[in-house]
Amino acid sequence: MDAHEHLKQAAHAAREASHILGRSLRPARDAALRAMADALRTSMREILDANAKDTGAFQGTKAFLDRLTLNEARVEAMAVGLEDVAALPDPLDRVLAEWTRPNGLRFQRIATPIGVIGMIYESRPNVGADASGLCLKSGNAVILRGGSDSVHSAAAINVALQRGLAAAGLPPACVQNAPTADRSYVAAMLAGAGLLDLIIPRGGKSLVERVQQEARVPVLAHAEGLCHTFVHAAADPDMARKIVANAKMRRTGICGATETLLVDRPIAASILPLLIADLRVLGCDFRADAASRAIVPELAVATEADFNTEWLDAVLSVAVVDGVEGALSHIARHGSEHTDAIVTQDEGAARQFLRGVDSAVALWNASTQFCDGGEFGFGAEIGIATGRIHARGPVGLEQLTTYRTLVFGTGQVRP
Amino acid sequence: MDAHEHLKQAAHAAREASHILGRSLRPARDAALRAMADALRTSMREILDANAKDTGAFQGTKAFLDRLTLNEARVEAMAVGLEDVAALPDPLDRVLAEWTRPNGLRFQRIATPIGVIGMIYESRPNVGADASGLCLKSGNAVILRGGSDSVHSAAAINVALQRGLAAAGLPPACVQNAPTADRSYVAAMLAGAGLLDLIIPRGGKSLVERVQQEARVPVLAHAEGLCHTFVHAAADPDMARKIVANAKMRRTGICGATETLLVDRPIAASILPLLIADLRVLGCDFRADAASRAIVPELAVATEADFNTEWLDAVLSVAVVDGVEGALSHIARHGSEHTDAIVTQDEGAARQFLRGVDSAVALWNASTQFCDGGEFGFGAEIGIATGRIHARGPVGLEQLTTYRTLVFGTGQVRP
Numbered sequence: 001m002d003a004h005e006h007l008k009q010a011a012h013a014a015r016e017a018s019h020i021l022g023r024s025l026r027p028a029r030d031a032a033l034r035a036m037a038d039a040l041r042t043s044m045r046e047i048l049d050a051n052a053k054d055t056g057a058f059q060g061t062k063a064f065l066d067r068l069t070l071n072e073a074r075v076e077a078m079a080v081g082l083e084d085v086a087a088l089p090d091p092l093d094r095v096l097a098e099w100t101r102p103n104g105l106r107f108q109r110i111a112t113p114i115g116v117i118g119m120i121y122e123s124r125p126n127v128g129a130d131a132s133g134l135c136l137k138s139g140n141a142v143i144l145r146g147g148s149d150s151v152h153s154a155a156a157i158n159v160a161l162q163r164g165l166a167a168a169g170l171p172p173a174c175v176q177n178a179p180t181a182d183r184s185y186v187a188a189m190l191a192g193a194g195l196l197d198l199i200i201p202r203g204g205k206s207l208v209e210r211v212q213q214e215a216r217v218p219v220l221a222h223a224e225g226l227c228h229t230f231v232h233a234a235a236d237p238d239m240a241r242k243i244v245a246n247a248k249m250r251r252t253g254i255c256g257a258t259e260t261l262l263v264d265r266p267i268a269a270s271i272l273p274l275l276i277a278d279l280r281v282l283g284c285d286f287r288a289d290a291a292s293r294a295i296v297p298e299l300a301v302a303t304e305a306d307f308n309t310e311w312l313d314a315v316l317s318v319a320v321v322d323g324v325e326g327a328l329s330h331i332a333r334h335g336s337e338h339t340d341a342i343v344t345q346d347e348g349a350a351r352q353f354l355r356g357v358d359s360a361v362a363l364w365n366a367s368t369q370f371c372d373g374g375e376f377g378f379g380a381e382i383g384i385a386t387g388r389i390h391a392r393g394p395v396g397l398e399q400l401t402t403y404r405t406l407v408f409g410t411g412q413v414r415p
Numbered sequence: 416m417d418a419h420e421h422l423k424q425a426a427h428a429a430r431e432a433s434h435i436l437g438r439s440l441r442p443a444r445d446a447a448l449r450a451m452a453d454a455l456r457t458s459m460r461e462i463l464d465a466n467a468k469d470t471g472a473f474q475g476t477k478a479f480l481d482r483l484t485l486n487e488a489r490v491e492a493m494a495v496g497l498e499d500v501a502a503l504p505d506p507l508d509r510v511l512a513e514w515t516r517p518n519g520l521r522f523q524r525i526a527t528p529i530g531v532i533g534m535i536y537e538s539r540p541n542v543g544a545d546a547s548g549l550c551l552k553s554g555n556a557v558i559l560r561g562g563s564d565s566v567h568s569a570a571a572i573n574v575a576l577q578r579g580l581a582a583a584g585l586p587p588a589c590v591q592n593a594p595t596a597d598r599s600y601v602a603a604m605l606a607g608a609g610l611l612d613l614i615i616p617r618g619g620k621s622l623v624e625r626v627q628q629e630a631r632v633p634v635l636a637h638a639e640g641l642c643h644t645f646v647h648a649a650a651d652p653d654m655a656r657k658i659v660a661n662a663k664m665r666r667t668g669i670c671g672a673t674e675t676l677l678v679d680r681p682i683a684a685s686i687l688p689l690l691i692a693d694l695r696v697l698g699c700d701f702r703a704d705a706a707s708r709a710i711v712p713e714l715a716v717a718t719e720a721d722f723n724t725e726w727l728d729a730v731l732s733v734a735v736v737d738g739v740e741g742a743l744s745h746i747a748r749h750g751s752e753h754t755d756a757i758v759t760q761d762e763g764a765a766r767q768f769l770r771g772v773d774s775a776v777a778l779w780n781a782s783t784q785f786c787d788g789g790e791f792g793f794g795a796e797i798g799i800a801t802g803r804i805h806a807r808g809p810v811g812l813e814q815l816t817t818y819r820t821l822v823f824g825t826g827q828v829r830p
Contacts (some may be wrong), residue, residue: 019747023771101792105781112773114803193628197803213608218633218804239826246828332434354821356438358527366520366824375829376820377516388529388612389633390805393820405791405808406769409781411654413661414790 003184004191007143011195013173014116014141020171021139022113026090028170033086033133036164036175037079040129043160047075050156051125058149067124068149078129078157081380085133088379091397092139106408111401113139115197118189119382120145120211122203125153131200132161132175134382138400141174143196145189147203148181190215200395202383205310212387220395222360222386224310225255225338227368230327230353232344233264237271239365240343244275246367247341249282253312255384256339256361256371260307260317262327268320269295276318284314291320307334324349328356335359337386339371339393360385360392418599419606422558426610428588429531429556435586436554437528441505443585448501448548451579451590452494455544458575462490465571466540473564482539483564493544493572496795500548503794506812507554521823526816528554530612533604534797535560535626537618540568546615547576547590549797553815556589558611560604562618563596605630615810617798620725635810637775637801639725640670640753642783645742645768647759648679652686654780655758659690661782662756664697668727670799671754671776671786675722675732677742683735684710691733699729706735722749739764743771750774752801754786754808775800775807 001009021029040047051070058065097109117140121127128144135142146154158177165172178185189199193216201211201221208223229247231240247258263272272295276286287306288299299318306317307330321327324342331340341363342353350364361371371393373381378396385391391399416424436444455462466485473480512524532555536542543559550557561569573592580587593600604614608631616626616636623638644662646655662673678687687710691701702721703714714733721732722745736742739757746755756778757768765779776786786808788796793811800806806814 019773022773099792101790105785105790107791213631216628216631218802236826242826242828250829358434358437359819361820361822363822364824365826366822367828369829370520370822370824370827372829375516375520376522377514387633388817390817392818402803402805403807404774405776407776407778407781407785409779409785411651411657412781412785413657414665414782414784414787 003180003182003188006179007185007188007192008195010143010176011116011192014143014176017171017173018113018115018139018141021136021141021174024139024170026092028168029137029139030086032165032168032170033082033136035168036133036161037082039160039164039167040075040079040082040157043156043163044072044075047153047156047160048072050152053152054150060149064123070125070153074126078126081130082133085137085380088137088397091137091401096403103412104410105412108406108408109403110406112404114400114402115140116195117142117400118145118192118196118199118217119143120186120189120199120201120203120207122147122207123149125150125157127202128154128177129157129161130380131382134380134397134400136174138397140400143176143178143189145178145185146181151181190217192217200383218390220383220385220387220391220399222255222336222338222384224336225257225371225384226260226308226310226334226336227256227258227339227371228260228262228327228331228335229258229341229343229368230262230321231264231267231271231275232324232342232346232349233266234346234349235267235271235343236345237274240271241274241278243341243343243365243367245278245282247369248279248316249284249314250367250369252314254369256369257312258316258341258368259309259311260319260334262319262321262330263292265291265320265322268292272296279316284316286316286318288318289320292318310336324352324356327353331357338384339363339368341366341368418595418597418603421594422600422603422607423610425558425591426531426607429558429591432586432588433528433530433554433556436551436556436589439554439585441507443583444552444554445501447580447583447585448497448551450583451548451576452497454575454579454582455490455494455497455572458571458578459487459490462568462571462575463487465567468567469565475564479538485540485568489541493541496545497548500552500795503552503812506552506816511818518827519825520827523821523823524818525821526813527819529815529817530555531610532557532815533560533607533611533614533632534558535601535604535614535616535618535622537562537622538564540565540572542617543569543592544572544576545795546797549795549812549815551589553812555815558591558593558604560593560600561596566596605632607632615798633805635798635800635802635806635814637670637751637753637799639751640672640786640799641675641723641725641749641751642671642673642754642786643675643677643742643746643750644673644756644758644783645677645736646679646682646686646690647739647757647761647764648681649761649764650682650686650758651760652689655686656689656693658756658758658780658782660693660697662784663694663731664699664729665782665784667729669784671784672727673731673756673783674724674726675734675749677734677736677745678707680706680735680737683707687711687733694731699731701731701733703733704735707733725751739767739771742768746772753799754778754783756781756783
């Protein structure tokens with residue numbers, strides 16, 4: 001069967017399952033999540049065996065091999081993750097708004113599932129289990145297409161999850177796995193208007209950009225997080241040092257890591273050497289503009305391209321800018337509308353920055369690394385979105401719902 | 416200049432304008448709306464002359480000619496429409512949610528503009544002015560591509576609106592008009608990922624379906640409104656007669672008009688003849704299933720295709736179904752997830768229906784013709800959406816916004 005035909009059949013089964021899910025109540029979905037967790041545990045042997053096939057065939061770097069590798073603790077963590085999701089509040093049936101019109105009609109906007117979600121992801125096998133849990137909790141059916149490196153692991157995890165669903169009396173088709181990691185299956189998903197309601201890609205920039213450019217289905221994703229931290233003239237120097245060091249170096253590989261430091265001209269000479277020294281101790285390298293190099297001459301020269309680079313590494317672009325407007329115009333030119341922060345004790349400057357920066361997440365006196373569903377209090381996230389509609393920033397359970405409007409009448413007709 | 420190159424330039428100008436709009440405050444946008452209204456009035460002569468060129472060249476039906484024709488009253492109505500939008504509440508800067516985390520970080524989710532919207536519409540020239548007003552009020556720049564029949568009217572209206580914007584000190588590029596009604600411009604818009612943030616098509620089913628299938632940009636639209644009214648066994652017969660007559664015949668050409676009547680089997684023999692008689696007096700024709708024809712034999716036979724037909728005319732498909740589940744399964748098979756209603760005095764049945772029907776709008780004891788932004792209390796609408804994400808049902812000012820998250824810290828770093 002070719003990829004398109006398989007997707008069509010999978011999507012039809014998912015649609016049927018989503019109708020049952022959409023009408024289910026919280027206890028049924030939570031029980032299924034717990035049954036899925038149990039099934040992961042009882043399928044431990046099969047999952048680890050499948051994973052051994054993947055790791056045995058793997059030819060990439062040691063870091064990637066580590067991400068691909070499962071062990072008992074990691075499978076147990078997936079199971080606990082599903083139980084944690086079961087314990088989160090129900091994202092469905094929330095009344096989002098309620099109003100009454102002069103003619104007596106009462107309106108209720110309620111949260112409902114989106115329907116059928118396509119999830120495209122790379123290497124880490126746990127993403128499939130996590131995404132399955134979040135979609136199920138929010139009443140959505142999901143079709144997963146993992147990377148070719150983890151094809152056996154993904155299949156074994158899916159078999160276990162479907163066993164859990166069946167045990168709990170929900171259709172196994174709620175959570176389906178692509179039969180192949182072939183690129184043709186991605187192509188079928190991207191063309192799947194009418195079959196899929198939403199695609200969530202998680203992976204490297206090239207994968208996400210391909211999805212964003214080619215999909216004829218709505219997409220929630222971020223291709224990159226080119227995040228800035230702006231140290232304003234009125235910043236508390238100690239706070240700025242603490243925040244910049246954390247924003248850049250806590251973890252350099254996450255999308256909320258700061259990639260560019262912007263320093264306000266009036267304080268550049270005094271604070272930049274301190275910030276650089278802190279970061280250098282932590283192992284950071286620099287690409288700096290002329291004004292920064294006039295203050296700290298040993299910094300490497302930044303090209304224009306460096307300011308457009310998401311390093312995802314211990315490298316920081318550095319520029320001196322003129323006030324909030326200077327920072328905003330740098331960010332508008334180079335940013336990715338992901339996450340940007342200002343450090344200042346001046347509320348007026350902070351408000352001006354928060355209002356002017358058009359990013360999914362804007363912070364005042366906090367590290368950009370807080371851009372994360374867990375840190376937002378969402379309990380879990382399926383990804384981070386930098387598109388303009390439906391959801392911006394961390395995508396948690398709430399963002400996996402949509403709404404519809406119920407209208408309660410007493411016989412009203414329209415004049 | 417070819418269509419793609421023009422769109423690129425227009426979209427860049429729109430993007431610049433949208434950044435200014437995004438940072439503007441309500442008084443500036445409302446003043447611009449009033450200036451745009453004034454400019455329509457002072458450009459009355461130019462607009463009517465341009466419209467005369469369109470109507471002079473028009474070769475279609477009388478009904479379409481009427482929709483295309485402008486006169487002083489209609490232009491004045493457009494101006495008043497803009498003033499009405501100015502008076503509506505500000506959809507921007509609303510705090511949609513607010514919470515604090517144990518580490519003291521305070522989160523605020525606020526409503527912001529989407530960015531640059533592409534609007535594709537057919538014949539009625541007023542749609543361009545209405546859409547311009549709603550986009551401006553919600554802080555979005557818009558690029559309009561009207562139908563070929565109204566090309567001169569659309570251009571003259573746009574010139575006036577841009578004059579109003581300039582007089583109010585906002586960039587004329589907030590509201591731009593395609594230089595051509597050529598289909599190549601639509602193609603350029605559909606391919607405009609990264610240039611446009613959202614496309615709203617309004618027009619016939621074939622236009623909207625083309626947009627939905629081909630767009631690589633998010634779309635808010637409805638291709639059709641195949642709406643059902645289900646008269647349940649516990650319906651108040653008088654209420655059912657009033658609602659069904661209104662839902663079908665008040666206006667047959669709008670997307671919220673009922674296209675299919677579903678009658679519960681236990682009351683079919685008693686109520687169907689009354690419903691049919693009422694509708695027949697109003698000039699309605701019927702396509703009925705065998706069970707309905709067993710009760711009212713003179714009804715024309717319905718084919719399966721008839722139940723998939725949005726008549727937009729004085730024709731009604733009729734079927735007898737078995738209870739709420741029968742109605743739900745008919746609607747799932749034939750509906751368009753637009754608007755569906757139940758008439759019943761039984762709250763349990765109503766709840767079962769409202770929960771089970773997966774439409775953007777679901778009504779209990781009210782006419783489906785209430786699916787309208789004005790009737791929802793939105794003040795105005797730019798269209799109705801039956802997609803699954805961002806907005807479902809009438810799209811008003813609120814649905815033309817998105818959100819971002821502001822995070823207020825006191826120096827927090829992530830552990």
